[in-house]
Amino acid sequence: MFRSFKLSDYDCVCLDLDNALCRYNISNLLQLQYRLLKKQMVDRGYNEKYFSSTLSAEDIDFIQKGLFMDFEKGNVLYLRADGYILKASHGTSAMDAVQIEREYGKSRRWAVTDSFCVNKLSTWNGPLSDKMRSFLDYTDCQASLVFAQAVDFVDAAKGRPDRYRIWPDLLDGIVAMFSSGGGYAEAITEFPGNYLRKCDPQVIEWMKSLKSAGILLVLITGSGESSASKTAAHCLGSNWKELFDLLIFHACKPAFFSEKRPFVNSKETSQCSELQFGFCKAYNGGNWNAFQDSLAKFCKKSEPRCIYIGDNLIQDVYAPEAYTKCESCAVVEEIAAEGFCPGGHPDKPFLVSKRWGSYLHDNETSSDTVWGDIVKKHSHMCIPFLESFARKPISFEFVPFWPTMVETSV
Ligand SMILES: [Mg+2]
Incomplete structure (x- = not known):
């Protein structure tokens, strides 16, 4: 079934950090x-x-x-x-x-x-x-x-x-x-340069263009603030927090989507019921429903439309769609390594496997793997890297195939 996908349709884009926004030398x-x-x-x-x-x-x-x-x-x-x-x-x-x-x-x-x-x-x-x-x-x-x-x-x-x-x-x-x-x-x-890749400048520009278009940009990561800061500062630069309207650390996914853990102000230990958006606002823990309530008040919309973009197919893709109204976009680097997208992948030998077969689809039996099924049923879109979005204007209407992958060179 054709399902068009435009980032400009969303009020809020939420990003995972490791292996989504920050790429590793795998x-x-x-x-x-x-x-x-x-x-x-x-x-x-x-x-x-x-x-x-x-x-x-x-x-x-x-x-x-x-x-x-x-x-x-x-x-x-x-x-x-x-x-x-x-x-x-x-x-x-x-x-x-x-x-x-x-x-x-x-x-x-x-x-x-x-x-x-x-x-x-x-x-x-x-x-x-x-x-x-x-x-x-x-x-x-x-x-x-x-x-x-x-x-x-x-x-x-x-x-x-x-x-x-x-x-x-x-x-x-x-x-x-x-x-x-x-x-x-x-x-x-x-040796951060051995293990982390610098973020493509186009991705940073894309993040700024989302904000310029009035789309809120929120980081939701399982990492704590200090370890996330080390990774993000190397990949995005020392002012990386300023790219976001809100930062959530120690999110404890998938429980962040499926349970009701409280938010804690990252500078204090007190619990917070309503989140403040804005320059370098940061919280620990929390849950999606409480986030959604604060977002609705901030946006003055009863149901602001959100998408979570992440690589972990249970924590970032299955859990949001199965437990909340948040939509999800899967970042699956294997689709570049396996040749679904032009451009290939610098770590291809580690991402492809002759022994097991394709990550998403078993060609020998023409059947989807568990992971391919999650991508099909629970993601609104599947991309190899954020660069796939960053290369296009945010109002670009993507044409998905299989049925949710973006065919785009990076
Ligand atoms: Mg991740």
Whole structure:
């Protein structure tokens, strides 16, 4: 179905920070994270020889956002929209159809991922989150390779167990990697140019043109103010906060859209019921409905029209549309790497995968993946980068295809 899309139709554009407004050098980022997480696993007793000294072409091809880890069985899964297991791997070894059916039955389904397919937040927290996890962005997606290699180690060292217990170690390792002294924050702070890309000047001009047109520009990020400031200052310049009408830190998505957490003034600890818009106004926490109420008063409109633009297909795309009236636009860099848009992608080897297939659509079975289904059903538009919008006037009417991607060169 044709659905036209114009940014000038919106009263408010809300932006995610990491991997949406601020782009990373994904090749360098994933290699850094792999090296740091491998060290954490070795420190927890996993044999170093089952991990790679540097990522091989085969390792890089294994990495993909949105793979599902079955913690107990030690498997990694690539799923069709309805939960059917299209491809699977035990550790790093590809499973054939017979092996998949032996583990998951003739229907090639698993109750835990079936539950996820019905309600995408059902496995976010609670008991099912101890059974499976899918890493959804470049902040952690290389961890599915580390998980698979840890399974290889357990199989070789102890024989194949009935139930693997790698997840608690992997989770500890991920938390330690991102904590002070874990190496991640230190590397980004010391060598930001290795890991972050400077924002295209056209994107900054586009942000200014939205404001000039009377469209409010709001940052909603899960990051805290100090870590967001380091990233944003490198990508956008030291005056980056002035580009926004409102800044929301520690947003805790997807709960920001699905729950009722209070806003806290970022300079104080007191809760606020009504938000003030304007120069460098900033808050922590909060929820969409409270934001929408303040926005309605500020705009003097009962239902101001908003769009949230972000890369995480659960937090930024599914949650806004499933729980609020906020529309969403998916930023999916894979569509550039996979050749859907002219111009390609500088980190293509890390974003495409011959082993698993396309991120959004399995060409072998002509079916959408779980992620392609979310983009189709829950996003109003899908772009590879914000540059896709910045190259056009804000009143430009985009012609979507498949059915919500923007075909535009960047
Ligand atoms: Mg993001």
